[in-house]
Amino acid sequence: MFEATQLNRRNETTQKLFRLALGGMTGILILPVILILGTLIWKGAPVISFEFLFTGPTKGMTAGGIFPALLGTILLVLVALLASVPLGVAAAIYLSEYAPNNWFTRAINLAIINLAGVPSIVHALFGVGAFVIFFKFGTSILAASLTLAIMTLPVVIVATRESLQAVPEAFREACWNMGATRWQTIRRVVLPNAVTGILTGVILEVSRTAGETAPIMFTGAAFFLPLLPQSVFDQTMALSLHLFVVSTQVPNMPEQLPYGVALVLISLVLLMNSLSIALRMYLRGKKKW
Amino acid sequence: MVIAPPQGVTTTERPVKLGVAGLRIRYGEQTALEGVTLDVYEHEIFGVIGPANAGKTSFLKAINRMDMFNTDMHVEGQITFNGLDTRKVRNVYGLRRRIGVVFPLPVGLPLSVYDNVALSPRLRGEKNRAELDVIVERCLRRAALWDEVKDRLDTLGSMLSGGQQQRLTIARALSQDPELLMLDEFSIAVDPVTTMRIEDVLKELRQEVTIILVTNLVQQARRLADRTAFFLDGRCVEVGVTEDLFTGEVQDQRTRDYVDGRFG
Ligand SMILES: Nc1ncnc2c1ncn2[C@@H]1O[C@H](COP(=O)(O)OP(=O)(O)O)[C@@H](O)[C@H]1O
Ligand SMILES: [Mg+2]
Numbered sequence: 001m002f003e004a005t006q007l008n009r010r011n012e013t014t015q016k017l018f019r020l021a022l023g024g025m026t027g028i029l030i031l032p033v034i035l036i037l038g039t040l041i042w043k044g045a046p047v048i049s050f051e052f053l054f055t056g057p058t059k060g061m062t063a064g065g066i067f068p069a070l071l072g073t074i075l076l077v078l079v080a081l082l083a084s085v086p087l088g089v090a091a092a093i094y095l096s097e098y099a100p101n102n103w104f105t106r107a108i109n110l111a112i113i114n115l116a117g118v119p120s121i122v123h124a125l126f127g128v129g130a131f132v133i134f135f136k137f138g139t140s141i142l143a144a145s146l147t148l149a150i151m152t153l154p155v156v157i158v159a160t161r162e163s164l165q166a167v168p169e170a171f172r173e174a175c176w177n178m179g180a181t182r183w184q185t186i187r188r189v190v191l192p193n194a195v196t197g198i199l200t201g202v203i204l205e206v207s208r209t210a211g212e213t214a215p216i217m218f219t220g221a222a223f224f225l226p227l228l229p230q231s232v233f234d235q236t237m238a239l240s241l242h243l244f245v246v247s248t249q250v251p252n253m254p255e256q257l258p259y260g261v262a263l264v265l266i267s268l269v270l271l272m273n274s275l276s277i278a279l280r281m282y283l284r285g286k287k288k289w
Numbered sequence: 290m291v292i293a294p295p296q297g298v299t300t301t302e303r304p305v306k307l308g309v310a311g312l313r314i315r316y317g318e319q320t321a322l323e324g325v326t327l328d329v330y331e332h333e334i335f336g337v338i339g340p341a342n343a344g345k346t347s348f349l350k351a352i353n354r355m356d357m358f359n360t361d362m363h364v365e366g367q368i369t370f371n372g373l374d375t376r377k378v379r380n381v382y383g384l385r386r387r388i389g390v391v392f393p394l395p396v397g398l399p400l401s402v403y404d405n406v407a408l409s410p411r412l413r414g415e416k417n418r419a420e421l422d423v424i425v426e427r428c429l430r431r432a433a434l435w436d437e438v439k440d441r442l443d444t445l446g447s448m449l450s451g452g453q454q455q456r457l458t459i460a461r462a463l464s465q466d467p468e469l470l471m472l473d474e475f476s477i478a479v480d481p482v483t484t485m486r487i488e489d490v491l492k493e494l495r496q497e498v499t500i501i502l503v504t505n506l507v508q509q510a511r512r513l514a515d516r517t518a519f520f521l522d523g524r525c526v527e528v529g530v531t532e533d534l535f536t537g538e539v540q541d542q543r544t545r546d547y548v549d550g551r552f553g
Binding site for chain 1: 353355358360382383384385386388389390392394396398399400408409411412458461462465
């Protein structure tokens with residue numbers, strides 16, 4: 001009485017087929033990732049050394065290290081974080097905790113989503129107009145970082161809003177019922193429970209900008225600088241631009257060197273990503289509800 | 290036959306803690322509760338019974354002015370607390386502080402046991418640790434929870450059992466030093482033994498605070514409430530001395546049917 005009918009068998013076959021097809025698609029998906037990482041490590045790893053990481057380029061950038069670019073990228077991302085996090089978090093708190101649900105709020109939310117879709121070269125031109133020229137920061141770390149900050153603002157807002165909305169509404173209501181104001185509720189109950197999500201989400205998103213080239217190219221990153229930047233009003237070298245330069249702009253470049261730069265850049269981003277993912281997993285284990 | 294509109298029992302001259310007149314609550318266009326006129330006296334346990342969706346929770350929300358946080362919710366009519374119109378009080382946060390609320394499912398805030406109870410005093414600006422210690426111990430004792438948690442005040446409130454969490458929320462409500470305590474079907478997620486313990490706590494508290502007890506268990510209203518209101522389908526069917534309602538001295542047949550468990 002448990003023999004398979006023809007329909008059963010046909011279902012079984014279909015299910016196997018689909019499983020194979022979907023699995024195959026997934027395989028195709030990760031193929032490029034493996035190829036890229038493999039090539040980078042294969043060709044780039046021999047170049048990496050203490051000297052490569054901690055000295056500056058020499059001989060018209062065909063030799064020596066990448067320290068000014070590495071430092072520059074870290075600086076750019078840090079300053080961008082400093083600018084975009086307070087602004088983005090404040091905006092997200094307003095939108096999620098205070099803003100009434102009306103057409104105006106919905107319009108703002110729509111604008112944020114669209115802002116996330118603006119091409120980075122457009123942000124770059126905005127950065128030139130606003131920070132380099134109008135605010136007279138010149139081409140500088142400050143102008144470049146602020147451009148990056150504007151570019152990352154939408155994702156910071158979205159990441160923060162998601163963390164805030166993950167805090168159950170019942171907590172807010174319990175707090176309001178005790179006579180707490182909205183702000184007291186946010187400060188005592190909502191933020192302490194959202195802060196880890198906000199932090200890790202924001203680091204994850206902003207660290208991705210380490211690889212951006214267009215927004216910093218016209219606003220603060222330089223091809224080559226003999227000295228390290230002394231303040232945020234100086235220009236800086238950056239890994240992404242440096243990679244562009246050594247791969248396309250310099251004659252007689254040793255073949256391995258650009259791979260080394262790319263490997264450092266991608267490692268930096270992956271390192272920040274895995275740090276924030278690890279932090280998130282650790283903190284999620286300690287979650288309080 | 291015309292039935293007289295429900296009125297507070299007027300045989301006693303007790304001071305009115307909470308006065309409700311012509312209350313109507315709607316969410317958007319949909320009316321959740323209307324035609325409620327009743328008084329709650331000082332130091333009584335006032336029961337509210339009725340089937341689901343009768344408007345009981347909305348009634349409590351209106352008293353605590355929670356419509357402020359929900360743009361959909363509209364409250365008409367008058368609610369007075371200590372004779373003051375709650376729509377017109379200047380400090381609505383101060384009003385809410387004098388009214389403690391306990392929800393159907395315990396909402397243990399993601400804080401330690403201590404911090405849960407100390408939250409309300411801290412919101413008022415109390416920072417002195419010794420003072421807070423006293424308040425926390427007193428409220429936990431009054432909620433019959435102290436003996437069970439006194440050695441682990443630093444554990445998260447959500448690590449306690451369901452019944453303990455519900456008593457924790459009662460302790461938290463008491464830490465507001467409320468004049469009015471409102472409980473919304475508190476025993477829904479609590480075992481019978483804990484329910485009885487909490488009922489004993491409420492009997493004690495009656496000496497000091499006024500209590501509105503919304504309950505899904507009619508027998509609980511009978512055990513505790515001095516007077517009881519029966520809500521049905523968004524209307525207050527009647528208000529009476531609890532014992533009268535349970536012995537059949539009702540103005541409306543539907544009340545008798547509900548109390549006898551014939552529907553609901
Ligand atoms: N936040 C809300 N938004 C819209 N309608 C609601 C809301 N809360 C309650 N209602 C409606 O109001 C009516 C009364 O609900 P409620 O006060 O929760 O009744 P009870 O507590 O007696 O079960 C129900 O029909 C319910 O659907
Ligand atoms: Mg209810």
